Amino acid sequence: EASVNPGRMKTAVASCSDGDTLTGGGFAISAEFEGYQYRVNSNAPRITVSDFPELSESPASVGTIQDLPAAPFAVSGRLSTLGEEDKYLLTVSPKQKLRFDCLARQYGSPLDGVLTIRKADGSEQLATGDDRPGSSDPMVDYTVPAGVTKLQVVVKDLLGRGGSDY
Numbered sequence: 001e002a003s004v005n006p007g008r009m010k011t012a013v014a015s016c017s018d019g020d021t022l023t024g025g026g027f028a029i030s031a032e033f034e035g036y037q038y039r040v041n042s043n044a045p046r047i048t049v050s051d052f053p054e055l056s057e058s059p060a061s062v063g064t065i066q067d068l069p070a071a072p073f074a075v076s077g078r079l080s081t082l083g084e085e086d087k088y089l090l091t092v093s094p095k096q097k098l099r100f101d102c103l104a105r106q107y108g109s110p111l112d113g114v115l116t117i118r119k120a121d122g123s124e125q126l127a128t129g130d131d132r133p134g135s136s137d138p139m140v141d142y143t144v145p146a147g148v149t150k151l152q153v154v155v156k157d158l159l160g161r162g163g164s165d166y
Contacts, residue, residue, distance in 0.1 A: 048103070050074055057086060065089045065152065071098060077155070079111065079162040088153045089120060092144045100129070100140040102155060104166075111166045112136045112158040120150035130158065 057077030058066050065087040068075070077086050092098065104111035115138040117127040129140035136158075144151070157166060 048074075048107075068153075071096075078164070079155070079157055079166040080164070081162045083160045084162045085154050085156040087122075088155075090151045090153055092149060092151050094144055094146045094148055096144045098142050098144065100138075100142065100153060102138050105135055105137050109165055110161070112161075113138045114156050114158050115140050116154040116156075117142055118152040118154065119148075120152055122152050126151070 052072045052074045055068065055073055055075045057075060066089070068088050068090045070091045070093075075088065079086060100115050100117065102111075102113040102115055104113050112131075113136070115129045116125055117140060118125050126145075127140050127142050129138035131137075132139045
């Protein structure tokens with residue numbers, strides 16, 4: 001069972017006792033309370049529960065951009081090939097305050113993520129995020145400039161890696 005506070009992610013318990021090869025009978029618990037994170041980890045996959053709608057990356061040809069609705073939401077995706085960049089076109093409102101958060105390492109992925117916010121046509125980088133304190137997972141806080149209604153958000157691996165774990 002997991003409880004969710006509006007806008008705050010929680011991780012529920014995932015366990016398996018039948019020797020399933022994916023989970024191996026382990027568990028993972030993570031909680032955040034008043035800015036502190038508490039974790040107990042084993043070899044089970046983590047399950048994140050959120051109040052936000054969950055979207056999946058759509059399989060597309062290299063170089064295409066996936067349209068996304070207005071925030072808030074979460075996107076699950078994978079950098080399947082070397083050098084791949086996942087690109088998303090996000091509908092925004094001027095002066096809107098957004099947080100872009102890539103959760104990878106804390107869930108066992110080797111991804112050393114980089115988040116880049118660009119103009120909708122990709123012509124200009126507006127913000128970028130690499131490592132945050134204590135993690136190689138990037139996060140970017142961004143306020144949308146006046147007159148802007150679309151942003152391009154790009155996720156890639158710092159070293160250009162990819163594969164089933166990325």
